[in-house]
Amino acid sequence: MFNYFKKSITRQYVYYLIIVVVAALVGAILLTGVNLFVQNNYIKEREELRQKHEIVNEIEDHFMRMVFHARGYFYLGDDKQEEAAVDFHRDKVQDKITEFGELDLDLEESQFLSDFTYGFSDYKENILEPSMEHVRKQEFDELKSLAYSGARDRVTELVGNTQAFAKQIDDKLETVNKSLTTVGQIFSTLYIAYILLILLVVGIVIRKMSKNLGIPLLELTKASEQLVKGEYTNLSIEKREDEIGTLSNAFHVMARSIQNKEEELMAQNEELLAQQEDLEEHQSRLQASFEEAEIRRQLSQDIIDNVNEGITLLDLNGSLLQYNHMFLNIVGGETELEVNSGIEQWSQLLEDRVDNFDEFMDFIKTAIKNKEEKVLSYRYEIKSPVNKIYDIYAVSIHKNEFRLGTLIVHRDITAEYEVNQMKSELVSTVSHELRTPLASVLGFAELMLTKELKPERQKKYLETIHKEASRLTNLINDFLDIQRMESGKQVYEKKRIDLLATVKEVMTTFKTTNKLHHFLMETDRDQIFILGDEEKLIQLFTNIFSNAVKFSPSGGKITVRFDCKSGELVCSIEDEGLGIPEEEVSKLFQKFYRIDNSDRRKIGGTGLGLAISKKIVEAHNGEISVSSILGQGSTFYVRLPLLSDKPKRVANSELGHQDKPLVMIVEDDESLGMLLLDELKELEIEVKHYVDGEGALLSVRNRQPDLIILDIMLGDKIDGWDMIEELKKTNSTKDIPIIISSALDEKERGITLGVGHYLTKPYPHGKLSEVVLELLEIGGKTGEILIPVDEKEVEENE
Numbered sequence: 001m002f003n004y005f006k007k008s009i010t011r012q013y014v015y016y017l018i019i020v021v022v023a024a025l026v027g028a029i030l031l032t033g034v035n036l037f038v039q040n041n042y043i044k045e046r047e048e049l050r051q052k053h054e055i056v057n058e059i060e061d062h063f064m065r066m067v068f069h070a071r072g073y074f075y076l077g078d079d080k081q082e083e084a085a086v087d088f089h090r091d092k093v094q095d096k097i098t099e100f101g102e103l104d105l106d107l108e109e110s111q112f113l114s115d116f117t118y119g120f121s122d123y124k125e126n127i128l129e130p131s132m133e134h135v136r137k138q139e140f141d142e143l144k145s146l147a148y149s150g151a152r153d154r155v156t157e158l159v160g161n162t163q164a165f166a167k168q169i170d171d172k173l174e175t176v177n178k179s180l181t182t183v184g185q186i187f188s189t190l191y192i193a194y195i196l197l198i199l200l201v202v203g204i205v206i207r208k209m210s211k212n213l214g215i216p217l218l219e220l221t222k223a224s225e226q227l228v229k230g231e232y233t234n235l236s237i238e239k240r241e242d243e244i245g246t247l248s249n250a251f252h253v254m255a256r257s258i259q260n261k262e263e264e265l266m267a268q269n270e271e272l273l274a275q276q277e278d279l280e281e282h283q284s285r286l287q288a289s290f291e292e293a294e295i296r297r298q299l300s301q302d303i304i305d306n307v308n309e310g311i312t313l314l315d316l317n318g319s320l321l322q323y324n325h326m327f328l329n330i331v332g333g334e335t336e337l338e339v340n341s342g343i344e345q346w347s348q349l350l351e352d353r354v355d356n357f358d359e360f361m362d363f364i365k366t367a368i369k370n371k372e373e374k375v376l377s378y379r380y381e382i383k384s385p386v387n388k389i390y391d392i393y394a395v396s397i398h399k400n401e402f403r404l405g406t407l408i409v410h411r412d413i414t415a416e417y418e419v420n421q422m423k424s425e426l427v428s429t430v431s432h433e434l435r436t437p438l439a440s441v442l443g444f445a446e447l448m449l450t451k452e453l454k455p456e457r458q459k460k461y462l463e464t465i466h467k468e469a470s471r472l473t474n475l476i477n478d479f480l481d482i483q484r485m486e487s488g489k490q491v492y493e494k495k496r497i498d499l500l501a502t503v504k505e506v507m508t509t510f511k512t513t514n515k516l517h518h519f520l521m522e523t524d525r526d527q528i529f530i531l532g533d534e535e536k537l538i539q540l541f542t543n544i545f546s547n548a549v550k551f552s553p554s555g556g557k558i559t560v561r562f563d564c565k566s567g568e569l570v571c572s573i574e575d576e577g578l579g580i581p582e583e584e585v586s587k588l589f590q591k592f593y594r595i596d597n598s599d600r601r602k603i604g605g606t607g608l609g610l611a612i613s614k615k616i617v618e619a620h621n622g623e624i625s626v627s628s629i630l631g632q633g634s635t636f637y638v639r640l641p642l643l644s645d646k647p648k649r650v651a652n653s654e655l656g657h658q659d660k661p662l663v664m665i666v667e668d669d670e671s672l673g674m675l676l677l678d679e680l681k682e683l684e685i686e687v688k689h690y691v692d693g694e695g696a697l698l699s700v701r702n703r704q705p706d707l708i709i710l711d712i713m714l715g716d717k718i719d720g721w722d723m724i725e726e727l728k729k730t731n732s733t734k735d736i737p738i739i740i741s742s743a744l745d746e747k748e749r750g751i752t753l754g755v756g757h758y759l760t761k762p763y764p765h766g767k768l769s770e771v772v773l774e775l776l777e778i779g780g781k782t783g784e785i786l787i788p789v790d791e792k793e794v795e796e797n798e
Helices: 002-006 011-076 078-103 109-138 140-228 243-259 263-305 325-331 343-351 357-369 412-449 455-487 500-515 532-551 582-587 597-604 611-621 669-681 693-702 720-729 745-753 767-778 791-797
Strands: 310-314 322-323 375-384 388-399 402-412 495-498 517-522 529-532 555-566 568-574 622-628 632-641 662-666 684-689 707-710 737-744 757-760
Touching: 002 745, 011 078, 011 109, 078 109, 078 684, 109 140, 109 375, 140 343, 243 582, 243 720, 322 597, 343 357, 357 375, 357 388, 357 402, 357 720, 388 412, 388 693, 412 455, 455 500, 455 611, 495 767, 500 517, 500 529, 500 532, 500 555, 529 532, 529 632, 532 555, 532 632, 582 622, 582 707, 597 720, 597 791, 611 622, 611 632, 662 669, 662 693, 669 684, 693 720, 707 720, 707 767, 720 737, 737 767, 745 757
Parallel strands: 517 555, 662 684, 662 707, 707 737, 737 757
Antiparallel strands: 310 322, 310 402, 375 388, 388 402, 495 529, 555 568, 568 632, 622 632
């Protein structure tokens, strides 16, 4: 049988493995069996001790309760409840004594049981029962005598013996636990020693097997290295019957065969080298072609990625062959789509986004099946995350009469669509808004021409014609205003105005014509000053009040509140009207925009008022916003920068008195100089005009101005640039603000020299006043200057 194992290395390994495993299992089973036997004996003994300990404790507990209830019975007299309790615990003690006696007891435990049984019986018969009988007969003197005759000592003795015996059982239990732990440690050590023994045996077996395999394999390795180096090898033939012997013999035959055919292989190798060179050259040409094709492919991909339309190329089954980044944005994909993904896979990304998805997919499938070269088109709407309109074009791609697939282009026409909608809406709105007053004007005019009317009727008709003509004028003015504002040609004549008085004036106008509405104003100030164009601000608040009145057709309160803090005015106009849907608030200030609602359509309007209002507020460096609750009303907020109603006064160290701000105009054209002089005098400041630079510089040395308005071309001796350089040389004059007013466009040179503003002639009327006020607001001088300052600065000074 051993020869059977010698013929195979695997069988030899299995043979040794079986021996080791069987020996290990037998030893482990024996060791485990002994361990379980010993531990079970200790566990059984421990459980018996725990049971005895528990019974002894219960005997003690019931005995003590019996004594306690007996004493209660003695003190209370004829108490049936106490008597029953005594009888119950007495019976329990007797039952536990019987239960303890049924256990397997040693000599010491049997002696305890005998002693306690005797003592308990003695106590019961000679103390407990006589005492209860005395109580029943109310023989308390005899009861007292019995108590003093040693009854308490007897109870104490029984309890003490019971507790001492319980302590003995505890000691035995602890001893058993320690013995069980020790046995466990001993067997753990034996297990470790046994495992180490098994590992030693395994190591010996592995070493023997490795030696039987390693030495022959090492010889084979050396012979292989010699064969690789082309050296002669003489491997001895192994006289083994297993795989090593077979391998050795086969290697010997192979070595002889290789050495015999070496020359033939060398010749073939030279031929292969020549073929390799041809292949490498061919591969380099292929690599160059591939790189060129990859560059062209990447270029094509870059081109379509930079196209604003979404582009996809589908195969004949609708699988995605190519796409660009714009299509990825359309489907809302956060990661790149997988090329060659099926139509079901990539179309799932559009299912929740495209409105009428089934119709959309019908078009896609029709386009895929279309074999003609005509272009198919379809329009669809993306409904999330924002609404967008797309036109989709599909055309079949052919090459050499073979159809390759379908090219689909998605073009975003949202802006065009909205513009067309807005144009249609504008035409409809303008037609209605123009025709209605025009019809009234023509109708009443025709009546006045064709009929004899009483004077009072003629007056009424003329008033109506005048009202409708004013309405037409306002409509045309709105169109012109929005056009000027958007082109940047609107001129604002800003000056210091009391906005509170302006809003009161607008409110008074509306009060007289709108009896259904109750107008309120809440403010804690008498005056609120800002820098603004009064006419445009009247237009702003007229638009807001007009909306508040129109969109609260049932009347109600319109409340205006003013809140001034941190240099800013917040004016809120609150109504109790229809309110604005939340989704429409963001579009409210777009021109020609009107909320698409039947209640509001009846009210009418061009949709220009709020757009104009926003432009006016922004031109005053402010903000306008709105908050609204549908069905409860709206509140418009206008935020504007404040001017203080308190002037800033600065002591004039040079003159020693108080004076208005001094502005110097240096302009050689006397007509233009007089025009600027008249414009600035309206600002309640002191203005002086000089026609040459020499006189102006001399005047500056006598009294420094707060601001200089300077022309560049002043004459032959000294021009504007020379005057600026002279002023910058002296510390006392280098910080005087300068505004250049010139026909020459040399702003860069002016900025280099530190000029604050450069106005190129001609500039709008009022522009100079606006810049002067702005610089006097920001700057300060050593003279006593009465100029408006920021509200925040006044609060800090106070």
